[in-house]
Amino acid sequence: MATLLSRLLAAGAFALAAVGVCAHASAAPEKNHPKAEDVLKAKSKAKPKAKAKKAAAAGAAAAAAAVAAPAFSAEDEAEPDITDTIVTEYSCELGNKITIYTNAKDEGHIALRWKKRLHRLNRVGTTTGALRFENPFWGLIWIGIPAKGILLDSKLNRQLANECKNAEQAAAVASAATAQKNG
Structure with missing residues (x-):
């Protein structure tokens, strides 16, 4: 019985230690690789251009649809x-x-x-x-x-x-x- 109790206490202590380690790891700021940081910066700069291109394409498509849309007659x-x-x-x-x-x-x-x-x-x-x-x-x-x-x-x-x-x-x-x- 004493061995079972000691094993349970050891397992509980191990679980608490693991939670403490995980909490510290998740609380630590994530540090990217220097090359990855460069890629992320390049992507963030490219996004506004891509959004502008998509918006321009959507506007052109809407204009084309308006021209191609059949006019209703009486x-x-x-x-x-x-x-x-x-x-x-x-x-x-x-x-x-x-x-x-x-x-x-x-x-x-x-x-x-x-x-x-x-x-x-x-x-x-x-x-x-x-x-x-x-x-x-x-x-x-x-x-x-x-x-x-x-x-x-x-x-x-x-x-x-x-x-x-x-x-x-x-x-x-x-x-x-x-x-x-x-x-």
């Missing part, structure tokens, strides 16, 4: 006139429906019905040959390719409707599926 917000148009119905996945109204005289615009609202979309040129129409006011983007169409929301960065197919596209998919089964 036509983008107002409902378009759909008289004398060709109507194409699209059935999309998840039961969504889209109706597109096109006018042979005006290929630069379409009217798109989505969720009981009619939107005017402006044609945007593409390098791929896909049909792309946008309405920057509402944030709608319609992309049409020969196999399907997709409706995007550019303000929320998400898909609204995907796998949208009109009657011709759906028939082409069905005939390809039967040809694959028979072939």
Whole structure:
């Protein structure tokens, strides 16, 4: 019992001594290597320049975004006139429906019905040959390719409707599926 007690007291004394050493070590000021001090001084002098460059770059990016930002017109917000148009119905996945109204005289615009609202979309040129129409006011983007169409929301960065197919596209998919089964 006496040996156990002496061991406990020795361990406690060692722990107290270790705490005292650690306290002194942490209280002592940290001294850097002379070369490290030179590097730290150089970095502290360089930081204001880097911050100024970042601020200038951010200002230039904001100015470029303001120039590139599309200007909204009253036509983008107002409902378009759909008289004398060709109507194409699209059935999309998840039961969504889209109706597109096109006018042979005006290929630069379409009217798109989505969720009981009619939107005017402006044609945007593409390098791929896909049909792309946008309405920057509402944030709608319609992309049409020969196999399907997709409706995007550019303000929320998400898909609204995907796998949208009109009657011709759906028939082409069905005939390809039967040809694959028979072939």
